[in-house]
Amino acid sequence: MRARAASLMAALICAVVGAPLAAGGLIRLTDRDDLFGWEAVGRLDLGLDGYCTGALIAPDLVLTAAHCVYDGDGAAISVQAMTFRAGLRDGAFISQSGIAQVAAHPGYVPGRDLTGDMVRHDAALLKLSQPIPAAVASPYMLAGEGQAGLRVSVLSYGRGRDAALSWQRDCAVTGAGQGVMKFDCDVTFGSSGAPVFVRSAGGNARIVSLISSGGGDAAYGMQLPEIVNDLKRALRAAPRIAPAAPRRMQVGQGHNAGGAKFEKP
Template identity: 40%
Template sequence: MAAILAVGQVPPAEALDLERRRMLTATEHVPWRGVGRVNVAGLRDRSMCTGTLVAEDLVITAAHCVISPRTGKVQPVNDVYFVAGWRRGQKVASRRAIEITTHPGYAYAQNPGFDEIGADLALIRLDAPIPVAQAPFFAVGEPSEGKDALTLISYRRDRPHALTRQDGCDLRGSQGPVLALNCDVTFGASGSPIFADADGAPRIVAVMSAMGQDRATRKPLAFAVRVDHAMPEVLAAMR
């Protein structure tokens, strides 16, 4: 497959295709209100990632987004917040975490390999549900080779106050629960949902984990964990 480097340790591609990667307008933003920012606001750790509602009180994101890089341990729940539908100072809802569960096979690593990426998934239980009328949650689906290209929805550090949609994320390969995609990703995109169309409805099929290079072409690749593979084990580990 490819050499792996962690998200945040590889610069974005020098030339980005803006037709594939663009910020959503206010109207385009509405169907994606269930995607939000996962903010860590602790005394010593502060960070942002992207997360997605998969139930009214449950957010899916990358495990490394809720791990302290200083300690290697899960962040205190009081320091983790989910802000649904954040767009230029406006939000649909904000909730604090009351429970954070990472994949039982996940071990934090600054330069992850396939084992770490394949378990880089976490679920955040919110302190109160977010009603569907405010921010609908998304069902889980399966990626299918040969189907339409996938779509990445993310908050990027270079565009932290509005969602960016990137269409045409082609599947370049897979190894177990790990997908290799040709998406352009950068800081903040960790935990971002990757959607496939299923009978006209978006289904979340993977969560963005890391980025690296294709060994043969040296072109950037993005690596994501399949939700249908990893999520059942995280759910089983929840209290």
């Protein structure tokens, strides 16, 4: 059974490689009005020159990729080096907070080659030292499991476009199975942890996945519902550390960094 599951995973990840990017394009969210409804997406700054994208799922909880919270040697990044800035754009932000606790999914092993199993568990939950009120940045709910053919959108920071959010409002799930999803969305370094949104029946944006890896012609993420439940349990057991006061940084600093490796599995 284990070998068969591995074969199915390999088939999913290898299939459709070379498919063209969606024609949705990228929209830069420059003005405050552009951010309406997207205030809870922000940039997670990691030390002096690293960053990823994250999103609030509660006033004090940020969801991002697990590989973002480790350095290139596989060591955990100190919470004192982390700051979450909601709605960051050209030096301004909706709100910011340091990080008090971090829980990466126990199924993610830092430093390992990027396999389907690593993508499936590449998620982390961060507890803010100061909650961001829902009236300032309304947290997102999770969607159910995504299926191939689903139309989605992605908001992310990225190399060369890290000063403000870029929104690809229309791309697609091109494959799904064994806890992994594949997208034809435009992602790059820094897009790690970016929320992948689907619209609910009521028109509200809900998070269906996070960007784990990708490049050029494809991106990959995980199915979220059970993963987030695991992360909440892990966070309750994680030590709480009083972070240092957030340090002011020049936006664009660290534009050559992206948190960690970002490649195709």
